[in-house]
Amino acid sequence: MSSKFKPGRSGNPAGKPKGRENSATTLARRALQEASPEILAKLIENAKAGDPTALKILAPRLLPTQRAIAPIELPDTSTPEGGAEALVQLVAMVAEGSMGHDEARSIASMIETSAAFYQGALKFSEMYRVIVEVVCDSDPEVQRRVINGLKLLSNTIGQTDSKFLNRA
Structure with a gap:
């Protein structure tokens, strides 16, 4: 059985555009x-x-309610293990009632952002290491150019790993 309306097509293309308020709502x-x-x-x-x-x-x-946030001790979140441990600690605090859901959600978001930053830095550092190892086996002029390019890139995005860059 076929329908006269096709999927994904409006039955009234000249009708009210999506997102436009009802005229009564606009007047009110x-x-x-x-x-x-x-x-x-x-x-x-x-x-x-x-x-x-x-x-x-x-x-x-x-007089908006101002909630004081008590300082909490969390493990180092620069490693996946530390981030996971901190999240487990937050869940426990919510379960025991010493922290609200919204506070825990905010802190968990910060932990997630921190973990993503550190993961990116680790990947970037590993990329340096691989590139430098490959370049070190090549022509000295190529080494110089690649290392200078990596230094420029690292300064641009705020990541420096001098341990690997100074090997060449």
């Missing part, structure tokens, strides 16, 4: 934006008069 948003100064003034007036609902709405915006 515009009306709210225009009235917002008066609404805010009335909300403040009601809060000053002691209206608990108005106070409940305004209080979090006037």
